[in-house]
Amino acid sequence: MNWLSLSGRQWRSLGKFLGLFSLCCFLAISCASRQTTQPTGSPAASTNSDRIVLGTTAKVRTLDPADAYDIWAGNLLYNLGDRLYTYETRTTDLKPQLATALPQVSEDGLTYKIPLRQGVVFHDGTPFNAEAMAFSLRRFIENGGQPSFLLSDTVESVEATGENELTIKLKKPFAAFPNLLAFSGAVAVSPKAYEIGEGKFKPSTFVGTGPYKLAQYGTDSLKLDVFDQYWGEKPANQGVDIQSLSSPANLYNAFQTGAVDVAYQNLDLDQIQSLQQGAQRSGWQVIEGRGDGIYYLTLNLQDKPLDQVLVRQALAALVDRPLLQQRVFQGQVEPLYSLIPSSLDAYSPVFQKSYGDGDVAKVKELLAKAGYSKDKPLQLELWYRSNLTSNELVATTLKALAAQRLEGAMTIDLKSVESATAYQNLDKGAYPIFLLDWVPDFLDADNYIQPFLACAKGSEATGCQEGASKGQGSFYYSDRVNQLIDQERQEQDPQARQKIFAEIQNILVNDVPFIPLWQNKEYLFVQKGIEGARLEATQKVPFSSINK
């Protein structure tokens, strides 16, 4: 049909049709918007008011516990599933979850016997038992997912030695092993819904034993329904709807307009500050939690002049953490004086004791000993990840600090590179100093020490040739530290372990292969009238306690 040659009458008919169609659309929109808007006009109110709407900018790459290795996926798995062990509310103390007690450990520290809970069923109705738990852990190890090395490096075998008893044999003693079993991926999954085999993942489904079951996995939303047959305490809400927003600005506005009940993860610094300031006026709650993620400088010990310990110490003395806390982060981080964060008992603020913050006299003294002065300035190159705005601000502040306070005795050149490139080149020794961050896999001091300071192959002369410290781009090697890490991993007595960690931290502060800077804070923003929201010490948000 040649629509351009329609007659006037045909045009009128078409006009009438379009008019009626538009009217229908308008009526449909009007009816629908009344059903889906809050009294404020916000579109997020649920038709079921007992459900919680959580907004976040965090992306879900996969929900397969054998392949999930990011914070948000861990948070979802924490709520959807159960592990053998979890943490007491607001603490880092382990408590049994699908286990009924802490494990019985053999004298050689290699065999762990774990009694299991009875009467638990998976979301698909399959009964939970030792075979199912063994299946879940074997799948985690054998499917070769991103975090599989966490268990495959440690575990020799997993066997069901009874209907409700699991026996795990380790390759070598590891005192923090029960903490590792609390890792979000070590969750029980239904043997009927999953299979073991390299690369056999199910990224968009989840069948576990937790208080919620996955009802819908969408491209921008997830629906979690309450699991009626849950063995433990029932959730205080009827379910959780998770809305993914692509930018912090959208999340900020969504929370301000009441489109989401709870806002979590990745708001910008000024948005957090704005919501904090508006909390009293608007009645919403700001829940602040000490994070367990740490930020630090990696110093490449194979690079000149960083091969001189005095230079590294001078840089450590220059860092002014309270200045970074206030100027860059508006108080939204905490200064960190060890690689171990202050939330763990083993924390010792060794860098504060030895170097203070921005101690100019000490920096000058150390530089002079190393042979540097105004006339012969120390030139350093500091790298950071270009895709992280805050890192750029920190690097700029450190550069300005050196320029302002040291009268030319130290100059810092800034260079940036995208994360993907940085991670590729870090262990090749490409960067002299790099600003990095670390999020632990499990909450034990070992996870802040071993992945930084351990070295499997190397010597004091050659530096680390193979191992964790090479991976971090530091190339630090110390026989003593390697021995101490082995000792703390074998030591079952918590007090004795603390002493070992104290000694490691003392070596760290003298050798300075890394300079700890700050540990993050987590924020949860909750609308007025919503109760029970909290942030755990593990940075997890338990959905089941939130209610309207």
Add this chain to the structure above:
Amino acid sequence: MSRSKALQYYIVARLLLAPLMLWTITTAVFLLLRATPGDPVDVILGPRAPEAAKVALRTQLGLDLPLLQQYFNYLGDLLRLDLGTSLTSRGQSVWEIIQAYFPATVELAVFSMTIALVVGVGVGILSASKPDSVFDVGGRLFGIITYSVPLFWAGMLLQLIFAVQLRWFPLGTRFPATIPAPQGPTGLYTIDSLLSGNLMQFGVALYYLALPCLTLGILLSGIFERMVRVNLKQTLKADYVEAARARGISEGKILWSHALKNALIPVITVLGLTLAAMLGGAILTEVTFSWPGLANRLYEAISLRDYPTVQGIVVFFAAIVVLASIAIDLLNAYVDPRIRY
């Protein structure tokens, strides 16, 4: 050679050239991704993983093979229409990703384009039919402003006004998490909700489409307004139009029946190309409005160095652009008898 025969040859030639264009794009994307610094394994595992774990993952993903072998494997898979499996959400094929995200992009593009076309052509006609009047000046201003305003800026501004301040529209996203999303064969929420007879879902889908589509549609309408205005003004001065006037045909009939058809021919070209560009380049709109479309997903895949996903989505978009370009040429050849092959 007769016109129909020539048209047939033209169609065959264009269709034969399409695979060549796709192969060129495919190869360029493959090589560019490999030339980009950053290894997917390092991005996936980060600096924390032991070297053995990285080596194992690299082998598992086939990234340890020589580049040429990777390339031929990729081409072989592509010929079988196998776009591979995502490196980051393993277990999920790239086709599944496209199926999950593309409908959102299509829905946004089609509704926006409809608005752009209606508004742009409408304002263009009004502007051209009343030269040098207030309508003409207003139309010209409208065209310049909408054409030059950055999309992300306008999107954020309109969101602030209409979603945050006035609260007339929702803030981004495609559908509220609180309501079950429409399920159906097309993946287009408006169509699927109508197919299932659920008017409430249809209304919600339109409600969520409204602001991003209006923003994008009005900003794009400037292109059409300018094109229609210029072409229509020229057409209205053409000899055949003068002849029509001399025969006493009314201005309305001249406009609607004689001039508009010719003036709209170039619009078809722009419409097709803009639609194709919108499908591939809607990332700013999708990010601004938290729209879960394929362009947004492509951006994530690039930052994660997810080679198969990036390659698959780019090839998919390239195929659309190539097909759209062929379709436009054929349509132009059909509707405009002046075109020679």
